[in-house]
Amino acid sequence: MKKIKFLLLGILASLTLVNCSDDLDDVIRPASNLEISQFIYRGLNFWSLYKSDVPDLANDRFESDEERDAFLESFESPEATFEGLLSPNDRFSILRDDYIELENALSGIRRSTGMRFALFNDPSGNGDVFGLVRYVINNSPAQDAGVQRGMIFTGIDGVLLTNTSDFDEIFGRDAFTLNLADYDPDTELFTLNGTNIDLNQIELTINPVHTARTLTVEGEQIGYLHYTGFTNEFDDQLNNVFAQFQADGITDLILDLRYNGGGSIETANDLSSMITGQFNGEIFIRQTYNDDRNPDNQFDRRFNANIGSGNNGASINSLNLTRVYVITTGSSASASELILSGLDPYIEVIQVGTTTSGKFEGSFLLYDSPDFRRTDAINPNHRYVMLPLVLRSVNANGLTDYFDGFTPDIVIAEDFRNLGQLGVQGEPLLDAVINEILLGRSAAAHYNTRELPAVFYSDQNDVLYQRMLNE
Structure with missing residues (x-):
């Protein structure tokens, strides 16, 4: 009898310990592959921009949940499920097994x-x-x-x-x-x-405002900004740079996006409003979605006078320019290309460098929660999260689908033998822009136009590499 009592006490103590430990926020209860694949299917079926390209995502594809689950169980992993449900046109959607990593990245933490x-x-x-x-x-x-x-x-x-x-x-x-x-x-x-x-x-x-200075060249005040990522946590710092440009009385702006893979659409909207200012209320870009979602979600982003999506942010420091010079390479993508696209209907955009990546689609995080967006009701059994392509950007003239990127007006490639220092005269791409500002277009024959293809980029495994976020 004593043995049974002690055994029961031991079991109760163990259960108490388990229950207490289960209350800890960092305990992840293991989910099955099927449970995670069900989340993946629901999210892509609902939001994928290229849903119509994937027959298995059609609303009438399966006659029952059981039939759908049998299909999902044919994949060996959640990653395989995800890849199997992407359109050939989808080059940028990603799946990750820890949403905390992605949330940190959105905050600029790498x-x-x-x-x-x-x-x-x-x-x-x-x-x-x-x-x-x-x-x-x-x-x-x-x-x-x-x-x-x-x-x-x-x-x-x-x-x-x-x-x-x-x-x-x-x-x-x-x-x-x-x-x-x-x-x-x-x-x-x-x-x-x-x-x-x-x-x-x-x-x-990482503060994406890497280098900002005003160059005095032959009596001209030229603003230079090397900007490395559209991270909205640093929008105030970006706005401060434009306040300094205002104070310096710059007449021309060189926006260096050569290594900028993108980020927040809202920040791209704000940056375009800092460059201009005379088009408040006009369409910057229109966001369109798949056929199911578009009626309720199509959205026009407009040039604005305040940081962020509302009227409560700081007043934007606008330059009211009618011309901007943008330095690009093949590493310039998504929100960087949105600057080129969104401004083109309104002001002269002179692009210098090499052809951009060609990404006009945007994303937002999809969690395993009832509406995919709520973070207070996430499935506690796993931390998988998706960042799929969900929207297409269309500029005020209807331009979209620029898969091949934007080709520069002045073609000049970086040369590893003569790289120069960013924002310092003597750097070849900067000099090409200054020459354009002071003297007018020069013959491309004066410049190195051969871009050496890279085999690896240090940031290519970054979770936000070449992504454009509806933030």
Whole structure:
């Protein structure tokens, strides 16, 4: 009898401990693949911009929930379900297994060394790969360690980079050492120079206002802004830059979006209103959705006088310009391209650099909750979240579907042999714009027009890489 009493007491104690631990917010009760796949199917069936391209997402595809579930169980994982329900036209929708990571990214928080770089094949074709530092995030480990734009590296941790290297693994390490190299234009060879830089990854809150200054050139006041991401938490800082441009009396603006992969549509709307100001109330872009959702959700975003979507934000500091110069590369995407598209019907937009990515679709987070958007009723059994393409941007002239990107008026490509410093005269793309401002269009033959294709970008695995968000 005593044994039974003690056994019962032990069971009760165990149950009490389990119940107490279940109250902890960080406990995730495991969901089955089917449960997660049901969420994926519901979300894409409801919101996917390209729903009509996917027969399995048709509203009459299944006669019962049981038939639909049998279909979903044929996929081996939630990721396979997601991929199996995407349109061939959908290049940018993503699924992640932890919504906290995505929420942090939306706030500008990234795990990074602060070094933004690209990897390229050795021009000799020998199978080696070299890295080029494109810019360094302010107040980051890379900046503290002395990393600078234009630095070249050919090895990591003493191992040379080749086209068979696992770049995701190498640059995903918590810490690594750059092995710097020099390039000899005469021999066209890279040689390690003995300089090594130790870097570590930390959680960074990244201010996208990277470089802002007013350049005085031949008596002209020219504003320059290197802007790296449309992150709405920093809209006030962005607005402050335009206040300074106003105070400096700039007559021309160079907006450098060459490495800007996008972000918040609302911030793009606000930035366009900062550049202009004389078109308040006019359509910036129209957001359209799939046939099921469009009647209730089509939305016109308009040039406005306040930060954010309402009238309670700070007053926008507008320049009332009738012309803007925008520097782009193949890394300029989504909200960056929205600037080009949204402003084009109203003012002269002179694009300098190389062709943009070609992304006109927008997204928002879909949680496993009753309406996909509420965060107070999320399924506690998993943390999966989707960021699918849900909307199409259309400018005031009806322009959309620019899959091939925007081609510059002045074509000039970055050259790793002469990269220059951002915002400093002598940087080739900046000089090309200044030359256009002062002298008028120059012959493209004066410029390097060959863009070396990258094999890897440091931010390509960023959860918000080349995404445009309905935020």
